[in-house]
Amino acid sequence: xxxxxxxxxxxxxxxxxxxxxxxxxxxxxxxxxxxxxxxxxxxxxxxxxxxxxxxxxxxxxxxxxxxxxxxxxxxxxxxxxxxxxxxxxxx
Amino acid sequence: xxxxxxxxxxxxxxxxxxxxxxxxxxxxxxxxxxxxxxxxxxxxxxxxxxxxxxxxxxxxxxxxxxxxxxxxxxxxxxxxxxxxxxxxxxxxxxxxxxxxxxxxxxxxxxxxxxxxxxxxxxxxxxxxxxxxxxxxxxxxxxxxxxxxxxxxxxxxxxxxxxxxxxxxxxxxxxxxxxxxxxxxxxxxxxxxxxxxxxxxxxxxxxxxxxxxxxxxxxxxxxxxxxxxxxxxxxxxx
Numbered sequence: 001x002x003x004x005x006x007x008x009x010x011x012x013x014x015x016x017x018x019x020x021x022x023x024x025x026x027x028x029x030x031x032x033x034x035x036x037x038x039x040x041x042x043x044x045x046x047x048x049x050x051x052x053x054x055x056x057x058x059x060x061x062x063x064x065x066x067x068x069x070x071x072x073x074x075x076x077x078x079x080x081x082x083x084x085x086x087x088x089x090x091x
Numbered sequence: 092x093x094x095x096x097x098x099x100x101x102x103x104x105x106x107x108x109x110x111x112x113x114x115x116x117x118x119x120x121x122x123x124x125x126x127x128x129x130x131x132x133x134x135x136x137x138x139x140x141x142x143x144x145x146x147x148x149x150x151x152x153x154x155x156x157x158x159x160x161x162x163x164x165x166x167x168x169x170x171x172x173x174x175x176x177x178x179x180x181x182x183x184x185x186x187x188x189x190x191x192x193x194x195x196x197x198x199x200x201x202x203x204x205x206x207x208x209x210x211x212x213x214x215x216x217x218x219x220x221x222x223x224x225x226x227x228x229x230x231x232x233x234x235x236x237x238x239x240x241x242x243x244x245x246x247x248x249x250x251x252x253x254x255x256x257x258x259x260x261x262x263x264x265x266x267x268x269x270x271x272x273x274x275x276x277x278x279x280x281x282x283x284x285x286x287x288x289x290x291x292x293x294x295x296x297x298x299x300x301x302x303x304x305x306x307x308x309x310x311x312x313x314x315x316x317x318x319x320x321x322x323x324x325x326x327x328x
Binding site for chain 1: 148152153156191192195196239273
């Protein structure tokens with residue numbers, strides 16, 4: 001099962017990297033930006049009996065390693081099988 | 092005192108620590124590979140600086156879950172000492188052995204420079220030979236050294252006197268200009284509540300000989316070894 005994890009710096013934490021990228025875009029004329037934050041995406045292929053089981057397993061992975069709860073929030077998304085087939089075809 | 096210097100793939104300060112402990116301090120020391128779990132025959136474990144596992148995911152994240160680091164909790168409970176410098180500090184925070192986290196420097200630049208540290212807490216095994224307010228000079232060399240802790244954690248750190256070093260001026264003033272990486276409250280090093288686990292971003296092993304960068308880093312070891320008397324002068328070996 002394909003699972004996508006999005007990891008974001010918590011909103012209370014200053015994202016210096018995001019600020020630098022926003023400034024760079026401003027330099028290119030994109031001056032209509034109010035905010036920009038940089039995060040991480042992790043895609044996993046998990047062997048699991050159900051989407052719920054896959055989600056639970058990946059949630060545990062996030063808590064144990066993939067995200068640092070002091071700094072980051074995360075979301076776990078189990079992708080529908082159709083997305084997976086599309087993704088494969090796109091390769 | 093028997094020392095172990097932990098080596099991860101990507102560690103770079105292991106040889107410097109080994110050299111200082113064996114050649115400058117004349118203490119027994121061995122390297123311990125990160126896959127080992129046994130720390131039974133050592134008194135102090137050093138987590139050196141570097142880029143363990145390439146700092147993939149987050150600095151110190153993968154190393155913080157390695158077998159040797161998982162053994163550190165029990166080692167500390169049995170009375171062992173742990174010193175983590177630079178990447179070692181990041182690993183201790185990632186492993187939950189010290190509170191807080193280390194983030195990308197606020198300036199976004201890698202900082203490799205000399206810093207002044209004011210000593211705040213002298214009731215730890217690593218600082219018991221120092222004076223409160225004493226200023227030490229040690230280099231830093233990192234891109235992710237901005238110490239972060241939420242306000243509740245900071246209050247707890249202050250209450251339990253766990254803040255050991257702050258970045259300061261040569262005179263010991265804690266100012267924004269003296270803060271090289273944007274760390275909250277200029278924090279450069281923190282200890283566990285018992286003081287037996289110390290993490291700091293600066294490199295004591297790179298300030299251990301007068302000819303190359305001064306000797307203030309030795310003071311931490313000499314405090315630990317009990318070879319430093321309270322007025323800051325050294326006992327003859």
